[in-house]
Amino acid sequence: MARTTRELRIRRHERIRRRLAGTAARPRVAVSRTNKHISAQIIDDEAGRTLAAASSVEAGLKGTNGGNIDGAKAVAKLLAERAKAAQISSVVFDRGGFDYHGRVAAFADTLREGGLEF
Numbered sequence: 001m002a003r004t005t006r007e008l009r010i011r012r013h014e015r016i017r018r019r020l021a022g023t024a025a026r027p028r029v030a031v032s033r034t035n036k037h038i039s040a041q042i043i044d045d046e047a048g049r050t051l052a053a054a055s056s057v058e059a060g061l062k063g064t065n066g067g068n069i070d071g072a073k074a075v076a077k078l079l080a081e082r083a084k085a086a087q088i089s090s091v092v093f094d095r096g097g098f099d100y101h102g103r104v105a106a107f108a109d110t111l112r113e114g115g116l117e118f
Contacts, residue, residue, distance in 0.1 A: 013097030020094055021045045029079075029111065029118070030094045031104055037066035038075050038103055042083055042091060052086050054079035072103040073110045080114020090117045 003011075022028025022045040031040045039055030054075050056066025061078065064071045083091070093111075098104045112118070 009097040011097070016094065016097060020092055022092055022094075026090050026092050027051055027088060028092045028094050029116070031096050031098065031107060033096070033098050033103060035067055038072045038107065039066075040075065040079050040107065042079070042086070042088060051088060052079060052082040054082060069103055069106045072107045076107045076110035077114055080111050080116055083116055084114070089115065093118045 020028065022043050024044050024046060027042045027044045029040055029042050031038070037056040039057070040053065041050045042052040043050050055061075056064060056071050056075050058078075061071075061074055064074045066072065066075065083089075091111075093108055095104050095108075100108070108118075
């Protein structure tokens with residue numbers, strides 16, 4: 001029985017999440033990507049709280065296209081600023097089952113440039 005692309009991604013994400021968890025000291029950056037948008041959250045899994053979030057559908061990023069690398073970089077820059085404001089400097093990167101390539105890789109590189117360590 002053939003599995004859909006979405007089902008395969010979810011299985012990869014479940015496999016990743018078995019080994020990966022965000023703590024108060026090192027929260028998890030969870031990336032979510034669609035064809036048109038990209039969003040991410042910084043999550044403390046122990047407390048079950050989202051510490052910071054950014055998305056390409058926000059009003060402040062209205063002119064950017066979340067479906068390309070430039071849009072992913074803009075969202076990552078905004079998330080890095082919000083992380084700095086929340087005094088977060090070290091994180092664990094959760095690619096969400098997506099390939100570490102293209103928008104996801106550009107997102108991660110921009111977070112590193114913004115001062116987050118992972």
